Amino acid sequence: xxxxNPERFLKDLHHLRSFGAxxxxxxxxxxxxxxxxxxxxxxxxxQIEAAGLRPHFDPVGNLFGLTEGxxxxxxxxxxxxxxxxxxxxxxxxxxxxxxxxxxxxxGGPPVSVVSFQDEEGRFGVTTGSAIWSRNLALEVAxxxxxxxxxxxxxxxxxxxxxAGDFVDPSRFAGFLEMHIEQGPWLFEAGEAVGVVTDxxxxxxMRITFEGEQNxxxxxxxxxxxxxxxxxxxxxxxINERFRNVVTPSTVWTIGxxxxxxDAHSIVPGRVVFSMQWRDGVSDxxxxxxxxxxDTAEEVAREAGLDLSYGEMLGLEPVPMDAxxxxxxxxxxxxxxxGRWREMQxxxxxxxxxxxxxxxxxxxxxxxxxxxxxxxxxxxDEGELVTGLEVLAGAVARLGG
Amino acid sequence: xxxxNPERFLKDLHHLRSFGAxxxxxxxxxxxxxxxxxxxxxxxxxQIEAAGLRPHFDPVGNLFGLTEGxxxxxxxxxxxxxxxxxxxxxxxxxxxxxxxxxxxxxGGPPVSVVSFQDEEGRFGVTTGSAIWSRNLALEVAxxxxxxxxxxxxxxxxxxxxxAGDFVDPSRFAGFLEMHIEQGPWLFEAGEAVGVVTDxxxxxxMRITFEGEQNxxxxxxxxxxxxxxxxxxxxxxxINERFRNVVTPSTVWTIGxxxxxxDAHSIVPGRVVFSMQWRDGVSDxxxxxxxxxxDTAEEVAREAGLDLSYGEMLGLEPVPMDAxxxxxxxxxxxxxxxGRWREMQxxxxxxxxxxxxxxxxxxxxxxxxxxxxxxxxxxxDEGELVTGLEVLAGAVARLGG
Numbered sequence: 001x002x003x004x005n006p007e008r009f010l011k012d013l014h015h016l017r018s019f020g021a022x023x024x025x026x027x028x029x030x031x032x033x034x035x036x037x038x039x040x041x042x043x044x045x046x047q048i049e050a051a052g053l054r055p056h057f058d059p060v061g062n063l064f065g066l067t068e069g070x071x072x073x074x075x076x077x078x079x080x081x082x083x084x085x086x087x088x089x090x091x092x093x094x095x096x097x098x099x100x101x102x103x104x105x106x107g108g109p110p111v112s113v114v115s116f117q118d119e120e121g122r123f124g125v126t127t128g129s130a131i132w133s134r135n136l137a138l139e140v141a142x143x144x145x146x147x148x149x150x151x152x153x154x155x156x157x158x159x160x161x162x163a164g165d166f167v168d169p170s171r172f173a174g175f176l177e178m179h180i181e182q183g184p185w186l187f188e189a190g191e192a193v194g195v196v197t198d199x200x201x202x203x204x205m206r207i208t209f210e211g212e213q214n215x216x217x218x219x220x221x222x223x224x225x226x227x228x229x230x231x232x233x234x235x236x237x238i239n240e241r242f243r244n245v246v247t248p249s250t251v252w253t254i255g256x257x258x259x260x261x262d263a264h265s266i267v268p269g270r271v272v273f274s275m276q277w278r279d280g281v282s283d284x285x286x287x288x289x290x291x292x293x294d295t296a297e298e299v300a301r302e303a304g305l306d307l308s309y310g311e312m313l314g315l316e317p318v319p320m321d322a323x324x325x326x327x328x329x330x331x332x333x334x335x336x337x338g339r340w341r342e343m344q345x346x347x348x349x350x351x352x353x354x355x356x357x358x359x360x361x362x363x364x365x366x367x368x369x370x371x372x373x374x375x376x377x378x379x380d381e382g383e384l385v386t387g388l389e390v391l392a393g394a395v396a397r398l399g400g
Numbered sequence: 401x402x403x404x405n406p407e408r409f410l411k412d413l414h415h416l417r418s419f420g421a422x423x424x425x426x427x428x429x430x431x432x433x434x435x436x437x438x439x440x441x442x443x444x445x446x447q448i449e450a451a452g453l454r455p456h457f458d459p460v461g462n463l464f465g466l467t468e469g470x471x472x473x474x475x476x477x478x479x480x481x482x483x484x485x486x487x488x489x490x491x492x493x494x495x496x497x498x499x500x501x502x503x504x505x506x507g508g509p510p511v512s513v514v515s516f517q518d519e520e521g522r523f524g525v526t527t528g529s530a531i532w533s534r535n536l537a538l539e540v541a542x543x544x545x546x547x548x549x550x551x552x553x554x555x556x557x558x559x560x561x562x563a564g565d566f567v568d569p570s571r572f573a574g575f576l577e578m579h580i581e582q583g584p585w586l587f588e589a590g591e592a593v594g595v596v597t598d599x600x601x602x603x604x605m606r607i608t609f610e611g612e613q614n615x616x617x618x619x620x621x622x623x624x625x626x627x628x629x630x631x632x633x634x635x636x637x638i639n640e641r642f643r644n645v646v647t648p649s650t651v652w653t654i655g656x657x658x659x660x661x662d663a664h665s666i667v668p669g670r671v672v673f674s675m676q677w678r679d680g681v682s683d684x685x686x687x688x689x690x691x692x693x694d695t696a697e698e699v700a701r702e703a704g705l706d707l708s709y710g711e712m713l714g715l716e717p718v719p720m721d722a723x724x725x726x727x728x729x730x731x732x733x734x735x736x737x738g739r740w741r742e743m744q745x746x747x748x749x750x751x752x753x754x755x756x757x758x759x760x761x762x763x764x765x766x767x768x769x770x771x772x773x774x775x776x777x778x779x780d781e782g783e784l785v786t787g788l789e790v791l792a793g794a795v796a797r798l799g800g
Contacts, residue, residue, distance in 0.1 A: 217602070221651060229635075
């Protein structure tokens with residue numbers, strides 16, 4: 001077994017929070033390649049070195065802490081949402097650091113650690129691990145931009161002085177990622193640990209309705225081609241039509257809406273909005289897409305709007321590796337008997353990409369009130385330590 | 401009668417378009433106090449002087465062209481929407497200039513001209529004429545800001561060097577305003593002129609639904625407090641409930657929507673949106689307000705959202721002066737027999753405010769396809785001249 005040090009683990013976790021601390025609760029503002037993100041990675045590289053591992057930055061800002069020979073890889077990401085919590089990916093990285101450090105002190109098994117870059121998708125979706133796993137071509141990623149129009153190519157220049165080559169994945173026997181659940185299930189059941197069975201698939205696209213911009217006082221209702229009314233109608237119809245297709249774990253979201261010209265006294269001539277949906281079954285994702293496209297075309301036809309789609313992002317559901325899962329389940333049963341479950345991940349994670357390169361599995365700890373991607377995100381520190389010990393136990397079971 | 405010069409009128413109208421020309425069709429970008437607006441007013445002041453009148457800027461940027469003694473006042477406004485047409489208020493100002501100029505050449509009757517400031521509401525609604533008519537206190541207006549946060553007090557500083565006192569309204573016997581219809585009725589009927597019976601009343605407010613910002617992948621649909629879904633539900637319900645209250649000329653618009661944090665992968669925690677409605681009958685405006693407030697409270701209760709309202713802007717319907725209307729009708733019958741009608745104005749105009757100070761009336765010319773507040777706004781030049789001649793005929797009938 002590996003004797004982890006809970007105090008040291010929590011101390012590092014709290015120190016990491018100081019990089020980009022929002023000043024609101026325990027919230028952090030640490031988007032990929034922001035000054036606070038780069039400082040946090042430099043601090044982490046120093047901890048990795050102190051732990052007896054070799055820090056290595058790759059060309060896209062992923063930071064590895066490498067053992068000499070082959071090893072397991074444990075970690076997640078340290079970048080945050082524009083308004084993020086202190087745990088999210090940071091928890092999995094510091095857990096990886098503590099386990100690698102404790103294993104090094106114990107003389108093995110060999111454990112490497114990683115903090116992937118831009119998991120939160122300032123420039124795309126799980127950008128750093130997607131590039132490393134060849135899920136996303138570097139040339140394509142370099143052209144992707146954030147909301148301000150800054151390209152990934154320009155953004156990653158700030159870390160170029162530290163950058164070496166991409167790490168050869170074949171040195172790793174497998175990948176373990178610990179993360180907060182980001183949903184309510186463990187917290188509501190009073191459970192400490194969730195072992196992930198599979199990560200849901202996702203579809204994400206932009207839809208544009210183009211109508212006619214006109215005067216809000218003089219254009220009779222029956223003559224309007226109001227883009228916002230088109231969006232409202234579309235939303236009502238898909239909510240109704242999805243009922244026959246979805247399960248309780250299916251989710252869909254309209255999270256971004258941009259009206260043009262967006263003025264009180266003008267009938268909106270255009271709306272661009274995001275449509276995102278997630279499910280564990282590819283076929284269901286496809287059936288939902290059909291409903292979305294048919295409904296958008298029907299609404300456009302009936303309301304006299306022009307319809308266009310942006311490029312659709314698609315990631316298929318990813319099952320976790322059976323052997324790694326079994327080790328996590330055995331460890332959870334030993335550390336938290338009766339306080340753990342197997343469950344699906346509704347969120348994307350770096351493991352989604354890494355699973356293309358090597359066996360991968362994930363462990364969840366509870367999120368208080370299921371809140372995440374918000375300053376209010378938090379988890380009881382006792383549960384954080386329980387998660388750390390379950391993870392350490394699984395690593396010990398899997399050996400070198 | 402007053403012998404107006406159509407060529408001179410059209411030439412000035414086209415020259416005015418060169419200030420803030422959008423480069424898209426005949427569109428203009430000339431918001432209140434923008435460099436192009438200030439240049440346009442300086443050019444207009446020179447034309448006023450050349451026409452034998454005395455140019456006078458008041459403290460809020462309203463530009464008058466004054467005769468020595470008492471007179472009628474004719475005009476509108478030369479500021480535009482962020483994306484405006486070349487006619488809108490500019491038409492009424494240049495028509496006023498040409499009539500005042502022709503009347504001066506003919507030795508009477510005395511006609512003064514005006515271009516009010518910020519009719520398009522960069523800082524409020526019909527700001528310049530509202531302040532002049534004491535519909536809006538200057539101290540209150542000075543605190544109003546545009547979308548960038550610039551206050552009216554700061555904005556009007558750029559014209560301070562030219563500014564004199566407010567003009568005493570008692571010098572004017574009445575106010576006539578010519579404007580494009582901004583709706584489809586005259587154009588569709590092939591008619592040249594509309595004499596306005598009354599200007600509809602308006603209510604405008606901001607509504608905020610506050611829910612819970614959360615992760616779009618891990619928050620089950622039944623646990624969400626999605627602010628956008630609250631807005632969509634509110635929109636559907638009021639569209640349904642208004643049916644029992646409205647007439648074919650009643651209009652309502654949600655033209656501005658701001659989601660927070662407005663990201664694809666985050667359940668919207670907050671939406672701020674505009675709700676505006678217009679009708680010719682005060683009681684109906686009130687009944688619609690009751691439906692809006694009851695529905696917003698019902699939606700907030702059912703969806704677990706917090707509800708708050710911004711300040712409500714309210715302007716009552718305004719009947720046009722009977723004597724001035726009669727002069728416009730008589731002139732329309734003489735100049736455009738069988739090609740004119742009496743009609744309501746669905747748009748607010750400076751006349752709404754000026755009617756508090758003196759008898760006021762309005763004249764409409766057709767808008768091609770009813771389009772306005774857009775670069776595509778236009779009117780056949782023959783109809784512009786017909787409108788000018790009807791207006792000149794009415795001024796002649798009303799005498800000094």
